[in-house]
Amino acid sequence: MVRREEVHDVPTKQVDAKAERALRRRAEILRAAVQLFQEDGYHSTTTHAVADRAGISVGLIYQYFGNKEDLLRAAIVDILGEFRDRIPVAMDEAGDDPEARLRSGFRTLVAVIDEKPEATVLSYRESMTLSREGRDELKKLEVETAEPFRRAIEDGIRSGAFRAVDADLVVHNLLLVAHGWALKHWRLSTWLDLDTYVQRELDLVLGAIRP
Amino acid sequence: MVRREEVHDVPTKQVDAKAERALRRRAEILRAAVQLFQEDGYHSTTTHAVADRAGISVGLIYQYFGNKEDLLRAAIVDILGEFRDRIPVAMDEAGDDPEARLRSGFRTLVAVIDEKPEATVLSYRESMTLSREGRDELKKLEVETAEPFRRAIEDGIRSGAFRAVDADLVVHNLLLVAHGWALKHWRLSTWLDLDTYVQRELDLVLGAIRP
Amino acid sequence: MVRREEVHDVPTKQVDAKAERALRRRAEILRAAVQLFQEDGYHSTTTHAVADRAGISVGLIYQYFGNKEDLLRAAIVDILGEFRDRIPVAMDEAGDDPEARLRSGFRTLVAVIDEKPEATVLSYRESMTLSREGRDELKKLEVETAEPFRRAIEDGIRSGAFRAVDADLVVHNLLLVAHGWALKHWRLSTWLDLDTYVQRELDLVLGAIRP
Amino acid sequence: MVRREEVHDVPTKQVDAKAERALRRRAEILRAAVQLFQEDGYHSTTTHAVADRAGISVGLIYQYFGNKEDLLRAAIVDILGEFRDRIPVAMDEAGDDPEARLRSGFRTLVAVIDEKPEATVLSYRESMTLSREGRDELKKLEVETAEPFRRAIEDGIRSGAFRAVDADLVVHNLLLVAHGWALKHWRLSTWLDLDTYVQRELDLVLGAIRP
DNA sequence: TATGAATGAGTATTCATTCAT
DNA sequence: TATGAATGAATACTCATTCAT
Structure with missing residues (x-):
């Protein structure tokens, strides 16, 4: 039987895929935000609007960025x-x-x-x-x-x-x-x-x- | 052509004094606003703060300016x-x-x-x-x-x-x-x-x- | 002509009436809050619910109390x-x-x-x-x-x-x-x-x- | 009457080990929860915090408890x-x-x-x-x-x-x-x-x- | 003119819960 | 079993604006 710690081991490839996916997400959100900030101004842009533009939910913004x-x-x-x-x-x-x-x-x-x-x-x-x-x-x-x-x-x-x-x-x-x-x-x-x-x-x- | 101020039947002097006072008020409010806009930014400046800085009440701002x-x-x-x-x-x-x-x-x-x-x-x-x-x-x-x-x-x-x-x-x-x-x-x-x-x-x- | 400062002078009675009205408001809000806190618990009670129960708007709560x-x-x-x-x-x-x-x-x-x-x-x-x-x-x-x-x-x-x-x-x-x-x-x-x-x-x- | 655990065709020993492990997990989660509830109060304790304290993932809490x-x-x-x-x-x-x-x-x-x-x-x-x-x-x-x-x-x-x-x-x-x-x-x-x-x-x- | 109590729409942020992997 | 990325409903609080006095 493998040691418990090893059970969670994941192929490096998968880790990379995850990390890459996270980076892409971050970039998507950022792009949406920049667009909207420019169109409507920072203060007029709501976090919901950013989420909509990025095609994700509001909550997710806060997993990639601390706040607005x-x-x-x-x-x-x-x-x-x-x-x-x-x-x-x-x-x-x-x-x-x-x-x-x-x-x-x-x-x-x-x-x-x-x-x-x-x-x-x-x-x-x-x-x-x-x-x-x-x-x-x-x-x-x-x-x-x-x-x-x-x-x-x-x-x-x-x-x-x-x-x-x-x-x-x-x-x-x-x-x-x-x-x-x-x-x-x-x-x-x-x-x-x-x-x-x-x-x-x-x-x-x-x-x-x-x- | 009559000056707009004279349309109502009030002595010119009084009208001038009034108009002047109004202009001064307007300028006071504007000065307070510009100061605060610069210090904190437009969006972070509240109308109440402008009123406070100008030494007047919020309501009065709306007698001199349409809105923020x-x-x-x-x-x-x-x-x-x-x-x-x-x-x-x-x-x-x-x-x-x-x-x-x-x-x-x-x-x-x-x-x-x-x-x-x-x-x-x-x-x-x-x-x-x-x-x-x-x-x-x-x-x-x-x-x-x-x-x-x-x-x-x-x-x-x-x-x-x-x-x-x-x-x-x-x-x-x-x-x-x-x-x-x-x-x-x-x-x-x-x-x-x-x-x-x-x-x-x-x-x-x-x-x-x-x- | 009266001094400008005196223009704002208000009869003591009126001041008392205002202060008393404010105290009554405060008590009303507090009573509503206590009722709801007891009924539903503090965390389940929303500030809107308190306002509704007290018959006032949410914003007013914050003129009498710092926060929830x-x-x-x-x-x-x-x-x-x-x-x-x-x-x-x-x-x-x-x-x-x-x-x-x-x-x-x-x-x-x-x-x-x-x-x-x-x-x-x-x-x-x-x-x-x-x-x-x-x-x-x-x-x-x-x-x-x-x-x-x-x-x-x-x-x-x-x-x-x-x-x-x-x-x-x-x-x-x-x-x-x-x-x-x-x-x-x-x-x-x-x-x-x-x-x-x-x-x-x-x-x-x-x-x-x-x- | 068969014990519920035996319904599936698995050796009793294995079932017991599994069941015991599950019970331990449950107890670990519960202990973490009680600690945090006491420290911060029930409402201020997040399920993520419980998971962290218990050293497991949020999702797992929901395999042992219906909800918070x-x-x-x-x-x-x-x-x-x-x-x-x-x-x-x-x-x-x-x-x-x-x-x-x-x-x-x-x-x-x-x-x-x-x-x-x-x-x-x-x-x-x-x-x-x-x-x-x-x-x-x-x-x-x-x-x-x-x-x-x-x-x-x-x-x-x-x-x-x-x-x-x-x-x-x-x-x-x-x-x-x-x-x-x-x-x-x-x-x-x-x-x-x-x-x-x-x-x-x-x-x-x-x-x-x-x- | 001038006040400031009152309004209530608007919004960032949180967090329990789910589900694809 | 176990993970944790993703969801989105829920909510405290703010603040421009109004209006009775």
Whole structure:
């Protein structure tokens, strides 16, 4: 007879399947939430509406998220995390030239924002809704997102590719302008598409910092 | 044409005193509301809290404002109206030179934002909370605010002072950067003061559009 | 013209009327709550049910009580307070003789319990439901209720009217037996009425402590 | 007649092992439930918490108990059943003397209560929570517990060992006082231990009914 | 004008219970 | 037997708004 402990042993495969299923569920719920938060605003979105959109019951939301605010936090962290992860990769693919790195990073930043504009807008609109901890987590991610841009600019300044500008301020502008694509999309999209926006903004920003 | 106040048979003086008192009350309530909206967010602010802060009873709010949303709309319209009114004046005082006009307009814009950062942040955070009509009113004011900037840039392009840039895009950037002073004040203020911010941003923006 | 502050002055009479009305409301709500707590138990009683029974809206409950638990606390404190207030009076009316004082006090105690058996049962059934503070308040009241009985017994022991018994234990028994009238009323009432119960219990208790 | 377990064609030994294991499981769950009911109250105890404490899954609770209330009923019946079973034995061991029988029965009653004070308190606090049937089962057990005491007193009255007191009332008091050891343990234990409590209470009760 | 008692619709969250595995 | 993911009914509490005074 097998030891009792072993009775509960389950094939690793099954465990993985379970864990994967759980992750998918979580993502489904989060997607539904982000959609609705964007459509109606965080406060106007009910947990029941999120459950309906995700095709599950209200109760299940609380098995994957602590509460409604946690859902908001996860939604915002989700996109900020994507920024943090994808931008360095894109910049590295662009090689060593500071200007090329900046272009690639900015292009990726706006592209990610264009993929999930709702989440970006959310992070502006609702970050005050979060608790102290949630907001601190956000700020940390924001700083991490800014970092590779800052380094590229400082490299450029050192190499003489850029003027001796306030690197932090330029990064601030780059991020603002990137977010602007989501924040003012209703107006920008009347005369610009994504590529043109990226192109023209890069021309402006780089034009301002070239020697 | 008779002024509306005089329709009833009351001495003008008394009417004025009354009207003035009413205006003051309205302003007091609005001020309390803007403070609290900024401190706790629109949704977390109760009408009772606004009444308390303003030193009046809840009921009275409804004599000056239609409902809570109307209070929000008024708060946002208030600052946007100030932009619309003060910027053209500031630009005109700067004379005819497009660059001087831009500088003066931007400086004023950031100054007004610095005076009431709450309201600016509010207009980003809560404009989706407004009804269709409220939002349309906002967009109209936003366009009116942008207009003098756009004209100065186009004048500059025509006169050869600026390159043939996308004027609307530059205005979009100017406004974003101005709002950025309120939106990211927590970070910017760690290394910049108002004047330096204005100066450096103008250098960047103008550097990008000069021939 | 009167000073503004005086404008709000209201006749004292009116203030009293308001305060009195508020007290009546509070009592109405409390009565409804005690009834329902007794009928269905605290946890099975909904705040809506309390409001319905009291003939008011749910919201109003929260203008008079902090929350549902506060309603329970108030209900229990209410009766314990009555014990504390009425028993010393009854004992004093009985004169100086320890036995007469004990009889009178016990008779009153059981009478009050008989008037509001629900509240007595409540204090047994639901006191654990209360928060630490609530329970401490209860214990304090319980001790205050016991005190006059304890003193009468010790007086009797000193004067030789009673044997040298454990006074605290006798008080404990007296209170238990009094509460028993509410706790086991369903059985006791099959063969006893209030007066007989009081009479027989006093005979037993006094028979046990007489020399 | 075949035992129910044997209906299916399984070796008796295996059935017994199974049945025994099931009984142990049931007892484990019940023990966890009683602990938690006492610590947090019946309503604040979740079935998940019971499962955790018992080291099993929620689902399994429902294989041994019909529902949560059934768990409560079982917990209370458990201790009342122990009263019913152990008291007659203790009294018989004391011989024929009514007073000796009473003493032995009471001592055992308080001892059992002291072993499981939680369950005793539970039966006071939560019996109203039970359904009609559950409460009737409890009352039946209570009467059965009382019966041997009643008989001992009546025997004593007949034999002249006791005065012609109301036997049912004396039993009522005995049970109340015994339960009091659990209900007011927080206060009694400040100056009494179990044996002293039993001793002094017996002295008081017997002192009241001796001729 | 001004008050604030009263309303009651609206909602996040919990938790006993089920059932596919 | 045993699991625990999933359900969804139930409920305390809030707060914008009204209206009698």
